[in-house]
Amino acid sequence: MIPIQYYLLFAGFLFSVGLVGVLIRRNAIVVFMCIEIMLNSVNLTFVTFSAYLGDATGQIVVFFVMTVAAAEAAVGLAIIISLFRNKQTLNINEINLLKW
Amino acid sequence: MALEQIIFWSLILVAGFSAIMVVVSRSPITSALYLILNLFCLGGFYLTLNAQFIAIVHIIVYAGAIMVLFLFVIMLLNLGDESKLRERIDWKTYISISISVAFFVELYYILMIQTPIPVTKLHVNSAEVGTVEYLGKVLYTQFIFPFELTSILLIAAIIGAIILAKKKFTI
Numbered sequence: 260m261i262p263i264q265y266y267l268l269f270a271g272f273l274f275s276v277g278l279v280g281v282l283i284r285r286n287a288i289v290v291f292m293c294i295e296i297m298l299n300s301v302n303l304t305f306v307t308f309s310a311y312l313g314d315a316t317g318q319i320v321v322f323f324v325m326t327v328a329a330a331e332a333a334v335g336l337a338i339i340i341s342l343f344r345n346k347q348t349l350n351i352n353e354i355n356l357l358k359w
Numbered sequence: 360m361a362l363e364q365i366i367f368w369s370l371i372l373v374a375g376f377s378a379i380m381v382v383v384s385r386s387p388i389t390s391a392l393y394l395i396l397n398l399f400c401l402g403g404f405y406l407t408l409n410a411q412f413i414a415i416v417h418i419i420v421y422a423g424a425i426m427v428l429f430l431f432v433i434m435l436l437n438l439g440d441e442s443k444l445r446e447r448i449d450w451k452t453y454i455s456i457s458i459s460v461a462f463f464v465e466l467y468y469i470l471m472i473q474t475p476i477p478v479t480k481l482h483v484n485s486a487e488v489g490t491v492e493y494l495g496k497v498l499y500t501q502f503i504f505p506f507e508l509t510s511i512l513l514i515a516a517i518i519g520a521i522i523l524a525k526k527k528f529t530i
Contacts, residue, residue, distance in 0.1 A: 260481070277378070299421075341523050
């Protein structure tokens with residue numbers, strides 16, 4: 260039997276890897292993928308607690324997180340396409356329209 | 360070593376490796392393909408946790424819909440010149456990595472050293488909880504209001520994506 264800590268620690272590892280990616284990468288699409296990794300690690304903790312406690316609430320929340328992730332990916336990629344049309348770049352250091 | 364543990368550790372190896380490769384690989388296409396591998400491994404984790412329905416939905420939604428969207432966008436943007444997106448390693452990189460490592464060490468301390476979690480094995484009902492019947496019953500009775508709100512979210516996302524991608528914004 261696998262202890263619950265291993266699942267939680269691995270989810271924390273995935274979250275850390277996604278955090279590193281969000282902070283160090285310059286490509287906007289790769290930053291989006293790292294955000295997906297972080298969302299998935301949180302989903303893994305939800306499902307872990309749901310299975311170990313025998314409660315369905317965690318798995319229901321995972322549904323809503325998946326919905327939010329799908330909506331976020333659609334809108335975010337549309338924003339990326341629109342930005343690329345205007346600025347011809349995906350480097351997030353050069354996209355500074357909202358910076359004062 | 361039991362079969363369960365062999366599956367668990369091999370899933371951890373593949374998922375950790377693919378997650379790291381998503382971050383460090385140069386081209387976005389390689390990152391996207393490694394991310395698909397990572398998502399399949401997470402589906403495997405859900406199966407080991409007796410959450411069959413979540414595992415299938417995860418594979419369908421992520422590998423089937425979201426990653427296809429990512430690959431389409433990468434293909435449409437046609438990033439020919441990789442040189443404009445050259446990643447530099449500077450002091451910000453080291454600070455980011457040390458912040459993340461500190462976060463992971465904190466989690467390790469909390470989970471492994473400080474407080475022993477009293478739950479040690481899967482709940483006896485876990486196989487029943489993961490089925491479509493049980494989840495559907497809970498979703499359509501107890502969580503019916505958030506479920507309906509989800510439809511508004513999806514409508515807003517559809518309209519937003521279409522408007523953003525269609526109009527030519529001038530900046």
